Amino acid sequence: MKAKKVGKIREHNSQKILLAAEQEFVKHGYKGTSMQVIADAADLPKANVLYYFKSKGALYAAVLTDILERWNEVLDELSEDDDPAETLARYIEVKVDLSISFPSASKIFAMEIIQGAPHLQDHLRTDMRRWVKDKSRIIESWISQGKMASVDPEHLIFMIWSCTQHYADFETQVLTVSNKQEYDSEDVQAIKNFLCHMILAGCGLEVPKEN
Amino acid sequence: MKAKKVGKIREHNSQKILLAAEQEFVKHGYKGTSMQVIADAADLPKANVLYYFKSKGALYAAVLTDILERWNEVLDELSEDDDPAETLARYIEVKVDLSISFPSASKIFAMEIIQGAPHLQDHLRTDMRRWVKDKSRIIESWISQGKMASVDPEHLIFMIWSCTQHYADFETQVLTVSNKQEYDSEDVQAIKNFLCHMILAGCGLEVPKEN
DNA sequence: GTCTATACAAGGATAGAC
DNA sequence: GTCTATCCTTGTATAGAC
Numbered sequence: 084m085k086a087k088k089v090g091k092i093r094e095h096n097s098q099k100i101l102l103a104a105e106q107e108f109v110k111h112g113y114k115g116t117s118m119q120v121i122a123d124a125a126d127l128p129k130a131n132v133l134y135y136f137k138s139k140g141a142l143y144a145a146v147l148t149d150i151l152e153r154w155n156e157v158l159d160e161l162s163e164d165d166d167p168a169e170t171l172a173r174y175i176e177v178k179v180d181l182s183i184s185f186p187s188a189s190k191i192f193a194m195e196i197i198q199g200a201p202h203l204q205d206h207l208r209t210d211m212r213r214w215v216k217d218k219s220r221i222i223e224s225w226i227s228q229g230k231m232a233s234v235d236p237e238h239l240i241f242m243i244w245s246c247t248q249h250y251a252d253f254e255t256q257v258l259t260v261s262n263k264q265e266y267d268s269e270d271v272q273a274i275k276n277f278l279c280h281m282i283l284a285g286c287g288l289e290v291p292k293e294n
Numbered sequence: 295m296k297a298k299k300v301g302k303i304r305e306h307n308s309q310k311i312l313l314a315a316e317q318e319f320v321k322h323g324y325k326g327t328s329m330q331v332i333a334d335a336a337d338l339p340k341a342n343v344l345y346y347f348k349s350k351g352a353l354y355a356a357v358l359t360d361i362l363e364r365w366n367e368v369l370d371e372l373s374e375d376d377d378p379a380e381t382l383a384r385y386i387e388v389k390v391d392l393s394i395s396f397p398s399a400s401k402i403f404a405m406e407i408i409q410g411a412p413h414l415q416d417h418l419r420t421d422m423r424r425w426v427k428d429k430s431r432i433i434e435s436w437i438s439q440g441k442m443a444s445v446d447p448e449h450l451i452f453m454i455w456s457c458t459q460h461y462a463d464f465e466t467q468v469l470t471v472s473n474k475q476e477y478d479s480e481d482v483q484a485i486k487n488f489l490c491h492m493i494l495a496g497c498g499l500e501v502p503k504e505n
Numbered sequence: 506g507t508c509t510a511t512a513c514a515a516g517g518a519t520a521g522a523c
Numbered sequence: 524g525t526c527t528a529t530c531c532t533t534g535t536a537t538a539g540a541c
Contacts, residue, residue, distance in 0.1 A: 092524085092525095093524090109408070109409070110409055110410065111323060111324070111325040111326065111409065112322060112323035112325065112326050112405070112409070113322070113326065114322040114323065114325070114326025114327075115322065115323050115324065115325025115326035116325075117515075117516060117517085118516080118517065118518090119515080119516075119517095127525095127526095128525080128526050128527080129517090129518095129526095130518085130519085130525085130526060130527080130528095131525065131526065133517080133518065133519085134524085134525075134526085138517080138518080139516095139517070139518090190408045193404070193408055193463070193464075194323070194405060194408055196463070196464050196466050196467045197320070197401045197404055197405055197463050197464070197466075198320070198321055198322065198323070199321065199466050200466045200467065200470070204470065207466070207467055207470040207471060208470055211467070211470075211471055212470070212471045212473065215471050234488065234491070234492070235484065235488055237471075237472065238484070238485065238488040238489075239492075241460060241461075241464075241468060242457055242460075242488075242489075242492060244460070244464075245456045245457050245459075245460035245464070246453050246456050246457060248456075249452060249453075249455070249456035250452075252404070252407070252408050253404075253407050253408070253452075253455075253456070255407050255408075255410050255411045255418070256407045256411065256418055256422070257452060259411070259415065259418040259419055259422075259423070260418060260422055260423045260426050260448070261448065262423065273446065273449070274449065277445065277446055277449040277453075278449075278453075280445070280496060281445070281450075281453060281492070281493065281496030282492065282496070284495050284496040284498075285491060285492030285493070285495045285496055287495075303506085303507095304506090328533075328534060328535085329534080329535065329536090330533080330534080330535095338507095338508095339507080339508050339509080340508095340535090340536095341507085341508060341509080341510095341536085341537080342507065342508065344535080344536065344537085345506085345507075345508085349535080349536080350534095350535070350536095
C-alpha cells in the first residue's frame with residue numbers, strides 16, 4: 084500500500100521533470116542547461132531531480148529516448164503493395180502534424196544531430212540506418228513496378244524529413260518572417276498541401292483527392 | 295610603423311579567435327561553450343580572447359555577423375525578367391555548395407534559430423523579412439507571367455532553405471545513415487541533381503541542360 | 506599591447522538531516 | 524523517501540604585472 088503510493092509520486096515527479104527538462108534543454112542545448120533551471124521549471128529542489136535521475140546525462144538520455152519513441156511509431160508498417168501517392172502523402176501529413184504539435188521534440192533531436200549526435204551515434208548507425216534501408220527498398224520496388232518516377236529513395240526520405248521538420252525547428256524564423264504569432268489550422272493545411280504537391284510532383288505522382 | 299604592426303597582429307589574432315569560436319560554438323551552442331575552450335582552440339590565453347572581444351556575447355555576435363555576411367552575398371540581384379528554371383537551379387546549387395563548404399556556419403545559424411533566435415530577432419524581423427518579400431514578389435510575377443506553376447512563393451523559399459541546409463545541419467545523420475565518412479564530389483552532384491529535379495518539377499519546370 | 510593571477514558567481518554532485 | 528547544506532570544479536570577467 085505504502086510502496087504503491089510512493090510509486091505514484093515517483094511516476095508523477097519523473098514525468099514533471101522530463102517535461103521540464105525538454106522545455107529547458109531546447110533553449111540552450113545539453114551543456115548550456117543547468118540542473119537548477121530544470122528543477123525550478125519542475126518546481127522541485129535540485130537534489131530531488133538528481134535523486135530521480137542519477138545524473139544530468141541520464142536525464143538527457145531519458146528525454147531523447149522519450150522523443151525517439153514518439154518518432155518511431157510512424158510509418159513502421161509499409162509494403163511494396165501500398166500506393167506510393169497515398170502513402171507518401173499520409174507520411175508527410177503525419178510528419179507535419181508531429182512537427183506542429185511537438186516542436187520541442189524535433190528541436191532537441193535537431194540540436195543533438197547538429198552537434199554531431201554524441202548521444203545518438205549508435206541509434207543512427209543501427210536502428211535509423213536499418214529503417215532507411217527498409218523504406219528505400221520499398222520505394223525502389225515501387226519504381227521498378229512503374230508506380231512512380233525514378234528518384235533516389237534516400238534523398239527522398241531526407242527531403243521529407245527536412246521539409247517537414249523545418250516548420251518545427253525553424254518555427255521562429257518562419258513565423259517571424261511571415262509576421263505571425265503561431266501557426267493556425269489554415270497554415271497547417273497550406274503547409275501540408277504545398278509539401279504534398281511538391282514532393283509528389285517530383286515523384287511523378289498526383290496528390291490523392293480524399294484525406 | 296609600430297601601430298601598423300600591432301594592427302596586423304590584432305587582425306591576425308581576431309581572425310584566429312573568430313575561426314576557433316565558430317568551431318567551438320557549433321559543438322555545444324552559445325551557453326555550452328566556454329571562453330576557455332575557445333582560447334585553447336585559438337592557442338591563446340583566455341584573457342587575450344576577452345581583450346580582443348569585450349565579452350562572450352560580443353564574440354558570439356561577431357561570429358553571427360560573419361556568417362550572415364557570407365549568406366547575404368547570394369541571390370541579391372534578381373529580376374522579373376530572369377528565367378525561373380535557371381535562376382532556381384543556380385540558387386539551389388549555390389546553397390548546396392555553401393552547405394557543403396561551410397557546414398559550421400549553417401549549423402550555428404540553425405542552432406540560433408532553434409533556440410528562438412535570441413540574438414537574431416531583429417535581423418529576422420527586418421532584413422530577412424524584406425528579403426523574402428522581395429523574392430516572393432518576383433516569383434509571383436513569374437507565376438502571373440505563366441513562366442511557372444502556381445505555388446506559394448514563401449513556402450518555396452522555405453523548402454529550398456530546408457532541403458539544402460539539411461545536408462550541412464544534419465550532416466552527421468546523412469553520413470552515418472549512408473555509411474560514409476564525408477561527402478565526395480559525386481555525392482554533391484547527386485544532391486544538386488536530386489534537389490533541382492524535385493523542386494523544379496514541383497514548379498512545373500524542367501531542369502536546364504547546361505551548368 | 507600581452508598575459509598571469511585572481512575575484513566572485515554558478516555548475517554538478519553528494520552526505521546527511523529530516 | 525525527500526530535501527538542506529556543502530564540496531569541489533568550472534565559468535566569466537578584471538586588475539595589474541610584464
